[in-house]
Amino acid sequence: MSTTPTSLAVRVIPCLDVAMGRVVKGVNFLNLRDAGDPVALARRYYEQGADELTFLDVTATVDDRETMYDVVRATAEQVFIPLTVGGGVRSTADVARLLASGADKVGVNSAAIARPELIAEIADRFGAQVMVLSLDVKRGGTTDSGFVVTTHGGRTETDIDALEWAARAIDLGAGELLVNSIDADGTREGFDTELISLMRSVSSVPVVASGGAGEARHFPQAIAAGADAVLAASVFHNGEMTIGDVKRELRDAGNTVRE
DSSP: OOOOOOSSOBEEEEEEEEETTEEEEEETTEEEEEEEOHHHHHHHHHHHTOSOEEEEETTTTTTTOOOOHHHHHHHHTTOOSOEEEESSOOSHHHHHHHHHTTOSEEEEOHHHHHOTHHHHHHHHHHOGGGEEEEEEEEEOSSOSSSEEEEETTTTEEEEEEHHHHHHHHHHHTOOEEEEEETTTTTTOSOOOHHHHHHHHHHOSSOEEEESOOOSTTHHHHHHHHTOSEEEESHHHHTTSSOHHHHHHHHHHTTOOBOO
């Protein structure tokens, strides 16, 4: 299932994958390398015209610790656009603290898989618009869709069908899906448009496509496949393209973008 260009503004979202206070980037979630200071990068992307910013503490769950609230707070002080924060979120108390630190939305992944009721608890207390289900998806397993979800930053594979999990999470109160393809992550060969299209077919909430962007032309392909927003990291961190470059490509493909 694909969609025609939407009249709603397509969102372009830089992602800051943070470990130990520094932005990192790898391939397929492995071999992470330093990519800069999160606060400085956040400011740069805000000035370039980013519609939102996503901050993922990629080792918080693996290290079994809380998200770094001080870094979140410093980042939030530099940008005046919606900020989504994920990594190590296990309770509504964690969400309350992140919102108090400057987050607008909170991404939940591993803890929701372990205890799905957490999704409803967050949505009931703070509203569905705050509850972002973060899905780290890979091909494989014996599921009907051929896609499974993983936990702990992509390190632990489950036997849960990614599409069935997304649909259940939406029923529980998730207000947005952040769909990251582990297979495409860091490869720079393009978004997994098959995965995006399948997620669109089961989702009644916005779908954010993540993983695989390498060229400006890849972004309109993700929107055509059904994404409402596109997220990328390394192509922005490396300075190969700006937010403006991506928006021009999207606009040329017939999509509406915010100037």
